[in-house]
């Protein structure tokens with residue numbers, strides 16, 4: 001069985017990749033990459049993947065973080081940094097070294113992209129203003145984003161080039177400022193109307209083991225938080241009491257490296273979402289192909305914050321029938337589901353619902369009506385998407401439909417899935433308790449057990 005399932009899965013993944021390719025082609029994506037990622041052995045592969053995206057028609061923009069490299073360069077020249085909260089006070093003596101370090105890191109990306117024959121430009125795309133004197137402390141060359149120079153960026157992107165934005169901005173008079181790269185990434189994503197913003201760092205990201213999570217958050221393998229709505233992200237942040245703005249009234253984003261980076265990234269993601277970026281992804285740069293998996297598969301590899309319609313349960317449309325037949329076919333052949341033809345499904349089309357993720361169907365189910373009772377049937381989840389709560393949500397949806405129709409209870413006939421329905425609150429009942437019309441067509445040969453959920457009043 002494994003042998004036949006595997007190629008099918010690969011084909012499905014290729015289909016999914018094409019689906020996303022056509023959906024996002026020509027759209028702008030901003031990648032904020034933390035400095036430690038550039039020192040990881042996986043970095044060359046990450047840059048290759050970014051190059052691939054640029055070559056296949058995505059508008060890619062890179063914002064490299066350089067904090068740790070700046071620290072080491074300043075250390076080498078015997079310059080000790082002072083901080084206000086977590087923000088470096090970049091002095092007149094240190095700014096030339098900060099610029100040098102920031103451009104060095106940007107050049108690492110440029111070199112990698114050149115190796116993949118993708119043109120890139122390290123540019124002065126950020127107009128900055130000085131933060132000034134805060135609580136009596138002169139922040140000197142520490143700046144904030146004043147404006148992203150979208151015209152120049154758009155021209156660069158239109159030519160198929162990848163703009164790289166180091167953590168340096170310039171005042172209209174040409175004075176350089178050190179600006180937090182997280183802040184640049186946010187501002188650039190907002191100014192360019194990016195459809196996606198990626199935060200790439202090292203580490204396992206948001207996980208059930210390491211973070212307090214409110215009930216109902218969707219988890220993937222190893223307890224990874226798969227996706228969050230803005231409301232859920234707020235709940236995660238407040239249960240973990242994460243810091244956000246610097247609180248100095250400048251609106252700048254606080255960078256607290258060494259603290260909980262995934263929470264910090266989530267906080268930034270929430271800001272980006274409020275600023276209109278539809279999807280923000282927090283991913284682990286050490287994982288091979290993390291960007292591609294996050295972009296081209298519904299399964300993803302990191303945590304996504306989304307504010308658009310991502311998944312939905314909706315009624316079956318005729319064009320979904322071949323897709324759900326493909327889902328049900330192996331189960332029908334194994335005798336887990338009753339055999340149904342395309343015509344039979346079409347006849348009962350109104351009874352069926354599908355679970356859709358980003359426009360593709362991955363689960364289905366039906367609610368048939370018999371003398372004031374509802375029968376839940378044909379529940380099938382794409383095995384690639386098992387254990388993501390789709391089955392439970394579909395059954396929940398069908399139950400709510402049954403309640404809306406004023407039915408007295410729902411029941412299910414099952415040969416192999418009784419434990420699962422018990423988990424969902426169903427209890428075994430006798431075949432005799434089925435409505436008369438259903439009992440007449442009960443296939444005694446299948447010896448299905450009957451489980452029911454009574455609605456009471």
Ligand SMILES: CC(C)(COP(=O)(O)OP(=O)(O)OC[C@H]1O[C@@H](n2cnc3c(N)ncnc32)[C@H](O)[C@@H]1OP(=O)(O)O)[C@@H](O)C(=O)NCCC(=O)NCCS
Nearest residue numbers: 377378379380381386387388389390391392416417419420
């Ligand atoms: C049963 C089925 C619909 C579950 O789909 P799903 O989308 O993976 O379900 P959920 O994510 O909501 O629930 C998964 C949980 O149920 C458990 N589960 C799955 N199948 C189970 C079964 N047959 N018996 C007991 N538990 C089961 C999983 O282990 C998982 O447990 P966890 O949450 O503790 O990890 C899917 O396995 C399927 O398509 N089965 C074949 C068809 C079938 O039996 N349909 C029902 C008859 S109409």
